[in-house]
Amino acid sequence: MPTHQYSESDLSARARIRDAALEQFALHGTSGATMRGIAQAAGVSVGLVQHHFGTKDGLRLACDELVVEVFRRRVLHLAKKDQLADADALGELFDESPLLLRYLARASLDGSAAADEVFDQLADGTQDFLTETWPDRFPEGSGDARDTATVMTAMHSGIALLIGQVARRFGQEPEEAIGSARVAMGIMNLYAAMGEFAQSTTGKDVRAAVEDRGSGADRRRTRPEEAR
Numbered sequence: 001m002p003t004h005q006y007s008e009s010d011l012s013a014r015a016r017i018r019d020a021a022l023e024q025f026a027l028h029g030t031s032g033a034t035m036r037g038i039a040q041a042a043g044v045s046v047g048l049v050q051h052h053f054g055t056k057d058g059l060r061l062a063c064d065e066l067v068v069e070v071f072r073r074r075v076l077h078l079a080k081k082d083q084l085a086d087a088d089a090l091g092e093l094f095d096e097s098p099l100l101l102r103y104l105a106r107a108s109l110d111g112s113a114a115a116d117e118v119f120d121q122l123a124d125g126t127q128d129f130l131t132e133t134w135p136d137r138f139p140e141g142s143g144d145a146r147d148t149a150t151v152m153t154a155m156h157s158g159i160a161l162l163i164g165q166v167a168r169r170f171g172q173e174p175e176e177a178i179g180s181a182r183v184a185m186g187i188m189n190l191y192a193a194m195g196e197f198a199q200s201t202t203g204k205d206v207r208a209a210v211e212d213r214g215s216g217a218d219r220r221r222t223r224p225e226e227a228r
Contacts, residue, residue, distance in 0.1 A: 013042070023103075034056075038059065064107070101161070122157060
């Protein structure tokens with residue numbers, strides 16, 4: 001059964017159905033989940049599911065809207081504390097409900113618009129953080145700021161989306177691992193090692209090669225009339 005905690009005002013058939021749908025979509029994906037299975041998980045009739053949401057697409061839309069709203073609140077909360085790009089604080093984004101995390105992980109695989117919107121919220125906030133913290137390295141609106149924020153968001157959110165695998169390797173339950181200092185320390189150790197590598201002779205050679213390759217790609221994308 002769903003594990004989401006309801007407030008007294010939210011103890012309704014509609015909320016139970018929505019959370020049952022979150023669970024079923026997370027387990028089986030959009031194509032695998034059924035109206036009958038969702039109704040059974042919620043302890044209601046298929047007719048009541050149809051009364052509240054119409055179709056499975058209506059249920060998916062309601063789940064997407066809930067996920068986007070929860071993550072929007074969490075992003076704003078962390079942004080106000082200037083913690084959005086903090087490796088440890090990012091775990092808070094996924095702490096409100098493990099069920100939402102499982103749903104978002106499956107939605108990312110299914111190509112959900114909600115997963116896209118959540119990722120964009122995180123990446124936009126991270127880009128603002130990078131620009132405000134290192135304006136010379138990441139000028140506002142620059143491709144470097146956008147690309148670095150995108151990769152950083154993928155790395156951090158990927159940890160949360162794969163928290164089951166992380167927890168298994170740690171010998172912990174997912175609920176323990178998501179806020180574990182071991183995750184934050186692992187990220188910091190990685191950043192420290194990569195910083196040293198970037199300053200090494202090999203690292204500088206790799207960077208120069210990548211920059212040269214990027215310049216070549218830019219030249220190939222330039223149309224002949226633009227090059228004149």
